[in-house]
Amino acid sequence: MKKSIILLLLAVAFIGCKPKQTVTNTKLDKKTEVALKGNWTINAVTYPGSDYIKVTSFDIADSKCFVGSTWKFISNNNKGDMALNSSSCTSFSSPITWYINKDGQFVMKIINETKSKKVLEGYVLTVTNLTENSFHLVDKVNVGGKMIDVVYQFQRN
Numbered sequence: 092m093k094k095s096i097i098l099l100l101l102a103v104a105f106i107g108c109k110p111k112q113t114v115t116n117t118k119l120d121k122k123t124e125v126a127l128k129g130n131w132t133i134n135a136v137t138y139p140g141s142d143y144i145k146v147t148s149f150d151i152a153d154s155k156c157f158v159g160s161t162w163k164f165i166s167n168n169n170k171g172d173m174a175l176n177s178s179s180c181t182s183f184s185s186p187i188t189w190y191i192n193k194d195g196q197f198v199m200k201i202i203n204e205t206k207s208k209k210v211l212e213g214y215v216l217t218v219t220n221l222t223e224n225s226f227h228l229v230d231k232v233n234v235g236g237k238m239i240d241v242v243y244q245f246q247r248n
Contacts, residue, residue, distance in 0.1 A: 120191045121166075126221060127191070128166040130248040133157050138241040144234055146241055149201060149214055154241060156180035162245070164189065173201075191218060197228055216243075223247070 136154045138146060146154040156177050164171045174184035186202040200213035216228040224247040231238050
């Protein structure tokens with residue numbers, strides 16, 4: 092019982108999240124954008140301490156709720172959508188706008204009910220391990236004063 096209480100206190104103390112960032116336009120990496128075109132599913136979300144630390148992804152839900160989520164990327168207009176559909180989590184879906192800049196950063200805005208040009212904040216992640224059928228998005232999140240990598244592993248549908 093004492094061990095459970097200590098683990099619970101540690102989990103609460105180290106809940107991590109990443110604030111929205113101001114998103115600005117930069118030169119685009121069209122080649123990588125075209126490679127991401129299509130329908131994808133997140134098949135895993137990994138980070139150090141994931142058994143004890145809760146990370147809220149994109150100010151929406153626990154990162155574990157993103158496993159099984161579906162994503163559509165349209166490269167010719169940099170729009171798309173995403174949907175959480177885990178039976179153990181609250182469902183969520185939203186249109187998105189996205190692009191990849193020349194630094195290999197994936198920049199995304201979640202649109203909800205606002206027009207995309209009025210959404211001034213978004214999320215900046217790094218694209219890694221890009222192949223024809225998979226890629227990773229890596230987010231840097233502050234957990235207890237230490238930056239950790241949260242890796243979203245995408246698989247093409």
